[in-house]
Amino acid sequence: MWIFDKTARRRHHDGHKGDGLPSRHDTAVESQRSGSREIKVVRRVLDANDMLAARNRELFAAKGIFTLNLMSSPGSGKTTLLEKSLARLMPDLRCAVIVGDICTTQDADRLAASGAPVVQINTDAFGGECHLAAHVIEKALTGINLDAVDLLIVENIGNLVCPAEFDIGEDRRVVVLSVTEGEDKPAKYPLMFRECDALLLNKIDLLPYLDYDTAKTLISIEQIHPGMPVFQLSAKSGEGLEDWLAWIRAQINAKKKAPSS
Ligand code: MG
Numbered sequence: 001m002w003i004f005d006k007t008a009r010r011r012h013h014d015g016h017k018g019d020g021l022p023s024r025h026d027t028a029v030e031s032q033r034s035g036s037r038e039i040k041v042v043r044r045v046l047d048a049n050d051m052l053a054a055r056n057r058e059l060f061a062a063k064g065i066f067t068l069n070l071m072s073s074p075g076s077g078k079t080t081l082l083e084k085s086l087a088r089l090m091p092d093l094r095c096a097v098i099v100g101d102i103c104t105t106q107d108a109d110r111l112a113a114s115g116a117p118v119v120q121i122n123t124d125a126f127g128g129e130c131h132l133a134a135h136v137i138e139k140a141l142t143g144i145n146l147d148a149v150d151l152l153i154v155e156n157i158g159n160l161v162c163p164a165e166f167d168i169g170e171d172r173r174v175v176v177l178s179v180t181e182g183e184d185k186p187a188k189y190p191l192m193f194r195e196c197d198a199l200l201l202n203k204i205d206l207l208p209y210l211d212y213d214t215a216k217t218l219i220s221i222e223q224i225h226p227g228m229p230v231f232q233l234s235a236k237s238g239e240g241l242e243d244w245l246a247w248i249r250a251q252i253n254a255k256k257k258a259p260s261s
């Protein structure tokens with residue numbers, strides 16, 4: 001297990017863009033000539049994070065690695081879900097995990113029991129960032145033998161806001177929402193649910209004890225991200241896990257068949 005903490009270079013904490021890199025929202029205003037008139041064109045600059053994410057993506061492609069970026073609020077059950085998923089995937093797929101937390105190695109300790117190589121990133125050394133950026137992933141990759149990995153899963157920092165803004169070079173983004181969080185979260189954090197490729201609705205074993213309205217969530221998701229696959233499951237009981245794991249395998253196979261660019 002690798003831990004990025006005190007030995008890493010401490011960065012200036014500048015809000016949640018503590019990596020010192022430009023934000024995805026930075027724009028540039030350019031002047032262009034159109035005939036005799038000069039017009040202002042505002043375009044989004046391909047920022048530093050996107051360039052580093054593209055570099056990660058090229059590395060993953062070269063090594064034949066499929067990468068999942070798993071995001072959610074704190075306490076949605078990402079780590080338990082990963083423990084259960086790794087146990088079922090590991091026999092046929094060589095998995096590795098990068099897990100991000102502001103502090104502690106508790107999640108890495110739990111995930112390392114699966115036998116998969118695990119790298120823990122503690123962002124308190126990077127200014128306490130509440131998301132994983134591409135350059136942090138790039139550093140974490142140096143702790144993994146990439147030639148022995150088919151599937152890399154990144155457990156992002158528990159946060160429904162800015163992780164959605166940072167491309168890390170992943171193939172697919174997955175958001176975990178637990179039924180204890182309420183039906184309103186997709187509507188309150190639409191960017192996350194728009195940016196992801198699949199939703200895992202976790203802790204359905206608790207539904208008998210809650211007033212949670214699953215249909216309301218599904219309607220809300222359909223408005224925000226029409227057609228996004230939703231897997232209703234319980235990491236604890238194992239119910240619904242197989243459909244989600246079948247989805248991962250299908251995504252990996254689709255990438256293998258896709259012509260490399
Ligand atoms: Mg966790």
Ligand code: ZN
Binds near residue numbers: 129
């Ligand atoms: Zn952040």
